[in-house]
Amino acid sequence: MDKKEYALVVAGGKGTRMQSSLPKQFIEVNGLPIVMHTLNAFFRYSDKLTVVLVLPEDDFHLWDELVRKYSFTQPVILQKGGDTRFQSVRNGLDKMQGPGLVAIHDGVRPLVNADIIGASFRLAAVHKTAIAAVRLKESLRVTDQDTTHAVDRSKYRLIQTPQTFDLDLIKKAYQTREDPGLTDDASVAERAGHMISLFEGSYENIKVTTPEDLIIAGALLGRRD
Amino acid sequence: MDKKEYALVVAGGKGTRMQSSLPKQFIEVNGLPIVMHTLNAFFRYSDKLTVVLVLPEDDFHLWDELVRKYSFTQPVILQKGGDTRFQSVRNGLDKMQGPGLVAIHDGVRPLVNADIIGASFRLAAVHKTAIAAVRLKESLRVTDQDTTHAVDRSKYRLIQTPQTFDLDLIKKAYQTREDPGLTDDASVAERAGHMISLFEGSYENIKVTTPEDLIIAGALLGRRD
Numbered sequence: 528m529d530k531k532e533y534a535l536v537v538a539g540g541k542g543t544r545m546q547s548s549l550p551k552q553f554i555e556v557n558g559l560p561i562v563m564h565t566l567n568a569f570f571r572y573s574d575k576l577t578v579v580l581v582l583p584e585d586d587f588h589l590w591d592e593l594v595r596k597y598s599f600t601q602p603v604i605l606q607k608g609g610d611t612r613f614q615s616v617r618n619g620l621d622k623m624q625g626p627g628l629v630a631i632h633d634g635v636r637p638l639v640n641a642d643i644i645g646a647s648f649r650l651a652a653v654h655k656t657a658i659a660a661v662r663l664k665e666s667l668r669v670t671d672q673d674t675t676h677a678v679d680r681s682k683y684r685l686i687q688t689p690q691t692f693d694l695d696l697i698k699k700a701y702q703t704r705e706d707p708g709l710t711d712d713a714s715v716a717e718r719a720g721h722m723i724s725l726f727e728g729s730y731e732n733i734k735v736t737t738p739e740d741l742i743i744a745g746a747l748l749g750r751r752d
Numbered sequence: 753m754d755k756k757e758y759a760l761v762v763a764g765g766k767g768t769r770m771q772s773s774l775p776k777q778f779i780e781v782n783g784l785p786i787v788m789h790t791l792n793a794f795f796r797y798s799d800k801l802t803v804v805l806v807l808p809e810d811d812f813h814l815w816d817e818l819v820r821k822y823s824f825t826q827p828v829i830l831q832k833g834g835d836t837r838f839q840s841v842r843n844g845l846d847k848m849q850g851p852g853l854v855a856i857h858d859g860v861r862p863l864v865n866a867d868i869i870g871a872s873f874r875l876a877a878v879h880k881t882a883i884a885a886v887r888l889k890e891s892l893r894v895t896d897q898d899t900t901h902a903v904d905r906s907k908y909r910l911i912q913t914p915q916t917f918d919l920d921l922i923k924k925a926y927q928t929r930e931d932p933g934l935t936d937d938a939s940v941a942e943r944a945g946h947m948i949s950l951f952e953g954s955y956e957n958i959k960v961t962t963p964e965d966l967i968i969a970g971a972l973l974g975r976r977d
Contacts, residue, residue: 663910664959664961666911667908667910674947674949676942676948682895686892710891710902710905725895730962731964734890739955742975743971747964
């Protein structure tokens with residue numbers, strides 16, 4: 528029997544880097560708030576998916592307004608975020624019951640697509656972890672006091688989301704104490720002793736964090752239409 | 753006395769990744785071939801700069817056509833490229849005489865700007881090396897047999913161009929034998945025993961290598977006009 532599939536979309540950002548009072552996940556790009564592009568990608572993958580959207584509680588009213596304004600009819604379970612991404616993910620996981628698989632995804636990665644999401648669930652069903660990653664296009668150096676040294680970039684991967692897991696595994700892993708070394712869900716699972724499997728993400732699957740990224744996301748989303 | 757300043761723009765690509773018969777540096781974006789956007793950025797920095805453009809010899813006639821078609825009047829010294837980027841840079845350096853400074857730059861990074869170029873020359877005048885670099889926005893993992901491990905991304909930098917050097921230093925460094933570990937000019941200088949100084953590049957300063965990059969470069973260049 529196939530395992531139940533969940534998506535946990537984390538949209539807790541406060542928009543400080545964006546020089547905007549509107550949190551970046553709600554900024555309209557190509558006719559729709561960024562986070563709605565993101566959610567639509569998951570519903571395009573499967574309409575059987577259970578989708579939990581984690582937002583700061585203060586933004587729940589704004590979300591309701593946007594749902595009306597854009598006639599967004601997809602079924603989304605809202606959960607309140609915490610002070611950090613770590614806490615927001617843990618809150619989101621609290622809404623889910625195993626056995627199952629969960630794709631944890633940044634709300635501000637609107638260029639994810641159904642192929643990537645599907646690949647992550649298929650790999651996680653086998654290996655229990657499936658992390659979207661891409662090779663580095665550019666040379667990499669490591670800093671060391673006053674100087675820097677070249678490193679072999681072919682051994683490194685830039686990590687994206689979705690990061691998809693066996694639900695019981697990641698719920699247990701998130702019972703650990705939060706610390707600054709836990710920069711993403713894969714590092715939480717690794718801390719709990721699990722092997723971390725990567726799969727090929729996409730260079731298009733950018734995280735929208737700066738004003739330039741809005742221009743880029745708009746151009747890439749526009750090309751798809 | 754200020755040192756003489758050179759730019760070495762390397763445009764040797766054959767366009768295989770671009771699914772295009774036209775080499776990528778000649779593809780028109782926002783009204784101008786990519787490499788002409790790149791060259792214009794250097795001339796906006798200073799009209800006293802001596803600019804050497806390294807192209808495959810087979811593309812010299814195409815370059816002449818493009819110069820006429822786009823009425824490109826900037827003074828550019830052409831040099832023929834080699835079979836690899838390493839050889840192309842070495843050929844370009846052969847056109848220059850020290851003492852001086854040289855900014856080596858990818859022809860397919862059209863979003864470089866005068867501020868970045870100026871910063872690279874100022875730093876190289878003091879430290880003899882000045883490499884544009886940016887921090888990683890995403891988590892980084894290193895691959896290791898069957899699994900992967902998180903690494904502290906704050907210690908790493910993604911390397912861009914310009915990579916600017918004392919001219920005598922980099923000419924001597926390029927007398928070394930070519931090997932696959934030498935992925936950029938900084939690694940050539942490091943091999944010769946020099947300290948490598950980084951400065952802050954820009955996330956906009958992308959290398960155009962894929963069809964998606966063309967869309968992104970077009971959007972970013974369009975916003976500037």
